[in-house]
Amino acid sequence: MKFCSTLLARRHLIILLTDHRPRSLGVQSFPMTGSFAFTKRRANKAVPALVLLFVSLGLLCFAAYPIYVIRPFREQTSTALESALWVLQHNKPLVLIAASVIAAIAILLWRRAGWIAKIFLIPATGITVLAAVSVWINPYEKMFHPVGEPKYLSANLAQIDAADMVIAVTEGGESRAYPIREMGYHHIVNDRLHGLPIVVTY
């Protein structure tokens, strides 16, 4: 997050520098020397392209924020968790809109971009695409394999060690056992017991 906040601060600095630079009055007003024209072409749109690169990195930071906060084996403060979950629930439209805007600007800049600018525009586009794709994937959810449609064995056919612990639920005379060694892997199962919809978690 330190990298991301430094990045966002630097972007502001660059925007300030851009705003205060004197505008060129066109090629005709200046004595045309070969080296000057070469410099101008090479550097054409380099600054806006660099700005766009930082913006795309900022977008990636935004998209990655929930992944950063909700890492396993780490305490989350309630404010950080609340914001991370908010981002997780609103990231798709926000990131897609931002990515489309960045991509449109990149396309507009590309035509008049010198090769320095192109060196910035290519990763800017790549990072933007990465950010847009990343909001569709939650790596932590990918790590888990919940029980989908649960299947059952009768008590006398189940191959569970006698001393293995189970979570047992009884409803309307029907009893079901969820072995903890299995639940410890899947962590969650949506089930129905005697008509009662339950979720079993470990």
Place this chain on the structure above:
Amino acid sequence: MRDEETGSYWQQVTGAAISGPLKGAQLSLVSQDELSFALWKKEQPNGTVLAPLPRYAAKYEKSTWESEVAKLPTVIHATKGSLSDRETVIGVVNGEMAQAYPLSKLTPQSPVLLDMVGGKPIMVVLGPDAKSVRVFSRLIGNQTLEFFGHDAPWTLLDSGANSWGFDGCAVSGDRKGQCLTRIDYLKDYWFDWQHYHPHSGIFHH
């Protein structure tokens, strides 16, 4: 946990929705038992067991998982109390009051702990398999019973010489057929229990 229908996020240990359209909603805890498979099978011979998924069965926890997890560092630490972070406790709540019973206090020779939680007389009992634990209210009608137990063989008696089963029902004596009310508990590590119940007491006798 996240629900598919609204995308709301739910806290697993409390069952409360903490983010999303259903924020503030609360799932109802279903009465449950944590016991050994052998004991459950004896009580519920017609019961069903969640089947393993063949694709993942090789990755399920080994039988030694508890001792291995006990060695892992915890993300946060208990801020008070004399128990170590990974001490397993039986956590009982009654209204605003919470009490933690260290599992180590329950032994086959001393399988019964008697206590009061928020004014409610309860007992924590270690079962005949020396693994399963149940918590019962000692109030029957308007009488509070005093219990004691011993092992070889496992026996649970009250001061009126009634003999009780691990299911909480009297099997002999004047109270034969009467059943105690089961109380839900959470089997948890002390660091986690204390985090969610910062004012929890610890059973000391």
